[in-house]
Amino acid sequence: MTDTKTRGSISLKGSATLVQEFFNFGINSILYQRGIYPADSFRREKKYGLTLLVSTNPKLEEFLNPLLKQVESFLARKALKKLVVVIQEVKTKEVIxxxxxxxxxEDVNEEGENSTRQKDEKKIRQEMADVIRQITASVTFLPLLETACLFDVLIYTKRDATADTPADWTDSGACLIKDAEQVQLRSFSTAIHNVHTAVQYKPDL
Structure with missing residues (x-):
């Protein structure tokens, strides 16, 4: 007999896996939509009821895979505060x-055992899909990137997690944009991790 009270429950580790998976598709969607890598270097993949594009560039995979694995570890230890994707001009390094x-x-134990922290996984994936749709639609209001650009990922963690930071990671500034415009996008929640999305950009003057 199924216990209806636990059917929609999610563990901290399970939530971390879901959010890390979202970041993988979210970052790839940003890189595709903003033309950071050639369109023909992406393959189509079905996820969240959508057709998403994922890079096949070996160097990008080599960069993202260990980064996302570490992100999942931080999420599972309730240590991750923020993930930021920064796009910069290649020549000037200006953040645009x-x-x-x-x-x-949420304050839960490792199993996520808390009756108020239950949520159907289908609902979680639907909320993730809504954020991905907004990332895709962002090209309608973001200024055209007219020069060659590169990207980086900034990871913000709680202070007690810094000892576990990989040795090849380096400290970075916040990479803020002066007089930036900002658009708040949708949020999603696994009932353990709540993720709020926004994009800041240099106005097209």
Whole structure:
């Protein structure tokens, strides 16, 4: 007999896996939509009821895979505060876009055992799909990137997590944009991790 009280429950580790998976598709969607990598270097993949594009660039995979694995570890330890995707001009290194994913983590134990923290996974994935749709639609209001650009990912963690930071990671400034415009996008929640999305960009003057 199924226990209806636990059918929609989610563990802290399970939530971390879902959010890390979202970041993978979210980052890839940003890189595709903003033309950071050639369109023909992306493959189509079905996820969240959508057809998403994921890079096949080996160097990008080599960069993202260990980063996302570490992100999942931080999420599972309730240590991740923010993930930021920064887009910069190649020549000047000027930051022209800043995609911010702010994470709030509920106070639960490792199993996520809390009757008020139950949520159907189908609903979670639907909320994630809504955010991805907004990332896709962002090209309608973001200024055209007319010069070659590169990207980086900034990770903000709680102070007690810094000892577990990979040795090849380096400290960085906040990469803020002076007089930036900001658009708040949708949020999603796993009932353990709440992720709030916004994009800041340099106005097209």
């Amino acid at each position: 876009e800043r995609w911010e994913f702010k994470i709030e983590t």
